[in-house]
């Protein structure tokens with residue numbers, strides 16, 4: 609079946625040589641910029657590219673070798689990344705989480721892995737931190753509201769954890785459940801969403817190497833307001849799919865509920881792939897404002913299909929009507 613949304617997704621064999629070329633060129637540009645030279649290049653041992661602001665505990669990550677994991681866009685300043693947030697458990701204003709999320713207790717912390725897996729279990733945050741080598745990945749993030757950022761995350765592919773859990777043949781989807789504790793989260797007093805905040809992915813989306821289990825940004829542990837101590841980052845989907853402060857990862861057979869879909873299914877679908885051709889019912893998704901870049905009169909950027917990750921993820925949706933599965 610032909611995709612009817614007007615995009616011909618490249619196949620893996622189409623993209624590989626170009627990907628390799630681009631990754632190499634990107635790295636050469638970066639090392640020239642950084643003045644590190646060829647001598648320091650040692651595959652995954654290479655140093656991360658961004659310096660930490662010196663505010664929180666260090667969490668370095670080696671530069672990721674995953675295709676598409678390091679965009680060339682200039683990272684959004686740390687102050688914007690940590691002071692312009694959506695985290696409704698800490699208030700609905702963008703400035704609220706940075707002000708109120710200090711009450712979040714990130715240790716001790718456990719993440720329960722359950723459902724359709726051969727090896728369910730409860731992971732302490734330190735076990736989770738040690739499960740796989742930390743990588744730095746510079747991802748674009750596009751919020752459904754029309755703004756975007758570029759963030760140097762630290763973490764590893766969620767697939768590393770999923771493989772360890774050994775999903776059964778019935779595991780078709782993964783649900784992410786996040787913390788809901790009235791004692792720590794003032795926003796729970798509001799009924800704006802049905803708590804706990806939940807999100808979901810199809811199992812192949814969850815297994816995609818770009819899907820990141822993130823523990824840090826800018827070479828340090830996550831600020832509370834960005835979803836400490838562990839969150840999801842799915843760079844080709846609208847920001848709300850990237851659940852913060854995860855406490856449960858549940859493998860299920862049926863498409864699970866997600867908070868924004870429950871709140872308004874007309875406006876927010878399960879897939880929520882970034883798509884400039886599918887408007888939100890109340891506004892266009894064709895362009896975006898890059899946070900920290902200029903002012904009111906700075907021209908908006910065109911939004912890219914799958915947020916610019918089409919070469920890597922387009923195949924996941926081949927043959928699907930992306931207007932219907934929005």
Ligand SMILES: Nc1nc2c(c(=O)[nH]1)N[C@H]1C(S)=C(S)[C@@H](COP(=O)(O)O)O[C@H]1N2
Pocket residue numbers: 689692693694695696697749750751752786805833834835846847848849850851852853
């Ligand atoms: N638990 C939880 N996760 C959440 C949200 C939230 O309100 N609660 N907001 C989402 C939305 S709408 C966006 S755009 C991103 C914002 O992530 P950032 O603040 O780190 O940029 O987090 C997502 N994850």
Ligand SMILES: [Mo]
Pocket residue numbers: 694750751752753846847848
């Ligand atoms: Mo968002």
